[in-house]
Amino acid sequence: MTCPRSAPTMLCSSIKKLSARDLKTGDCTLRRSIELLWRRPDLTRSVRHFEIERSVSCAYVENNYNSDSEEENGGNILIKKIVDEICDTDLEKKWWSSHLQSSCEGAWLAVLLTRLTHLERLSISNIKPGFLLDVLVKAAKRQRPFGNNPFPFLRDVELTCPQENETIWSAYAMPFFYLPAVRKISALKVYEGFPTSYTEPDFASYKRSECQVTEINLFHTIACYRMNEWIAACSKLESFHLEFGVINSIKHTNGYNALKASSFRESLLPAKHTLTTLHLEFDVSYKSHSRHLTNQSKDNLPFGSFKEFYVLEHLFMRHANLVRLPNAAPVERHSPNHEPLIEILPKSLKSLAITEIMDEFFPALISDLVELVIRREDMPHLGSIVLHVDNEGGAANKSLIEVVKLQCVTIGQFSILTLYLGWVVY
Ligand SMILES: [Zn+2]
Numbered sequence: 254m255t256c257p258r259s260a261p262t263m264l265c266s267s268i269k270k271l272s273a274r275d276l277k278t279g280d281c282t283l284r285r286s287i288e289l290l291w292r293r294p295d296l297t298r299s300v301r302h303f304e305i306e307r308s309v310s311c312a313y314v315e316n317n318y319n320s321d322s323e324e325e326n327g328g329n330i331l332i333k334k335i336v337d338e339i340c341d342t343d344l345e346k347k348w349w350s351s352h353l354q355s356s357c358e359g360a361w362l363a364v365l366l367t368r369l370t371h372l373e374r375l376s377i378s379n380i381k382p383g384f385l386l387d388v389l390v391k392a393a394k395r396q397r398p399f400g401n402n403p404f405p406f407l408r409d410v411e412l413t414c415p416q417e418n419e420t421i422w423s424a425y426a427m428p429f430f431y432l433p434a435v436r437k438i439s440a441l442k443v444y445e446g447f448p449t450s451y452t453e454p455d456f457a458s459y460k461r462s463e464c465q466v467t468e469i470n471l472f473h474t475i476a477c478y479r480m481n482e483w484i485a486a487c488s489k490l491e492s493f494h495l496e497f498g499v500i501n502s503i504k505h506t507n508g509y510n511a512l513k514a515s516s517f518r519e520s521l522l523p524a525k526h527t528l529t530t531l532h533l534e535f536d537v538s539y540k541s542h543s544r545h546l547t548n549q550s551k552d553n554l555p556f557g558s559f560k561e562f563y564v565l566e567h568l569f570m571r572h573a574n575l576v577r578l579p580n581a582a583p584v585e586r587h588s589p590n591h592e593p594l595i596e597i598l599p600k601s602l603k604s605l606a607i608t609e610i611m612d613e614f615f616p617a618l619i620s621d622l623v624e625l626v627i628r629r630e631d632m633p634h635l636g637s638i639v640l641h642v643d644n645e646g647g648a649a650n651k652s653l654i655e656v657v658k659l660q661c662v663t664i665g666q667f668s669i670l671t672l673y674l675g676w677v678v679y
Contacts, residue, residue: 267299271369272306273362284356287365288331297368301406304376307415309362309385313355329354335364338398339388352384363388367398375404376411380425382451390454393431404432412440420444420475423483424453430464430486431456438483439470442498445477456486467491467527473498473536479516484524492530493521498538514556514574525562532569534608553578558597565599566634569606576621578614594621595631604637619653626660 276286290297332353336346352360363384380386390396392403410429414421421440424447429435447453466487471480474497484490497512514533521528533556553573559565572578577592598605605625610618625632640654 265296268296269299270302270304271300272304273309273358274304274306276365282356283358284353284361287361290365291331291335291368294368297365298371300369300372302374302376303366303369303372305362305385306376306378306413308379308381309359309383311352311357311359311383313352313357313360339364339367339391341397349384357384360384370404372404372407374409374411375407376413378413378415379419380412380421382425386425386428389428389432393428393456394454402433405434407432407434408436410435410438412438412443414442422447422451423477423480424451427454427456427482427486430466430483433463433465435466437468437470438466439472440474441472442475443471443477443480444475445480464488468494470494472496473538478513479520481520484520487524489527490521490524491527492532493517493524493528494530494532496532496534496536498536512552513554514570515554518557522561525564527564528562529564530567531562531565532567533574534569534571558592559599559602560597561599563599564601566601566603568598568602568604569608571609572607572611572614572618573609575607576614576618578611591617593624595624595628598625598632600631601634602632603634604639605635606637606639606641608641610640610642616653619657622657623660626657 273283276283329350332350335353336349340346340349349360353364366385366388377385392399395401395403410426412421412426420442421444423440423443423445426438426440426443429438464487467489468491469480469483469487470492471477471494474495477495477497480495484493495512495517512533512535517533521531535552555577556570556574559568568575576594576597594605607618622638625635625638638657642654
């Protein structure tokens with residue numbers, strides 16, 4: 254196959270956003286584009302956002318690979334230069350060379366990634382073991398070809414998973430927690446843990462104090478118990494957003510990890526000095542699926558007291574995870590006593606949003622909210638309460654809401670109450 258001398262990207266004087274898709278246009282292969290880009294550090298340095306929007310394929314088949322091939326012996330000088338720069342050992346060089354020779358997309362994209370030194374944002378679809386993850390581990394460990402400050406501008410990482418029935422193992426994201434500038438990690442369809450075939454890299458020698466991650470966003474999370482590894486890797490975590498969901502292909506009947514809010518409390522406790530935003534909810538897929546689960550009640554256990562999270566400002570939570578409901582959890586030990594919100598919420602709170610409100614406990618919730626509104630000395634910063642109320646709430650609930658509204662007006666200092674009817678408004 255013949256390639257044009259220049260891929261379209263070569264015509265640019267700088268590239269702000271680069272997608273893996275852009276590297277395969279017209280007659281030009283991904284490999285050819287990256288070979289050209291390798292010779293243009295001025296261009297690779299200009300890339301701020303790199304997006305790998307689909308799983309990468311590997312063309313290398315060991316049986317077909319002949320290390321005495323003319324191509325290799327003829328000396329692919331560029332590949333030799335590349336592996337000399339990236340790899341440490343001869344074995345590693347041989348492995349990389351063989352995949353690069355056979356135009357393995359993963360290997361070539363990984364090569365390109367080492368050159369994107371001024372990245373600010375990285376989006377990777379369906380991250381899994383392979384060359385890309387190897388490069389990220391090298392960066393996290395400050396190994397060749399990276400120095401002490403790998404990806405010094407990379408603040409925003411996005412892990413996507415567009416394929417319907419695939420998930421991302423949480424362990425594959427660990428290198429990002431050891432990159433010096435990463436502030437925000439967002440991931441779609443995470444499954445907590447790692448497969449038995451995966452050997453977790455040891456990052457033990459990299460101190461927690463180096464971790465700059467302040468924000469974790471998990472969307473449509475498939476199974477997670479506490480996300481302890483991610484949270485424990487952070488030392489400055491400010492915002493934790495978890496949206497729990499399911500996908501149909503994952504069988505939850507055996508070994509299903511229900512969301513257990515109190516486990517998240519334990520994992521988040523080390524972040525109590527910095528955590529200002531906590532958002533815990535179930536997405537629509539979970540809501541419909543959970544009707545069939547026998548252990549659904551586990552999901553309805555409370556988070557526990559928030560008092561220790563003394564800088565928490567914004568809290569978004571399901572009613573059942575916010576307060577302890579009578580008889581909500583037959584499978585767990587629980588206190589029959591209702592703990593009023595004023596007793597469990599921190600003084601620092603500025604906004605409270607409650608979703609999936611249960612009608613039968615609505616009057617108790619209203620009485621809690623009135624107390625929050627009245628006792629300004631205990632909740633001096635509270636300026637917003639948002640209730641996500643189901644349409645079927647009925648007239649009785651509406652009149653109860655009026656009670657809180659009236660209190661807000663009486664206090665006269667703030668218009669505190671907002672209602673969203675129907676499903677949660679995102
Ligand atoms: Zn490969």
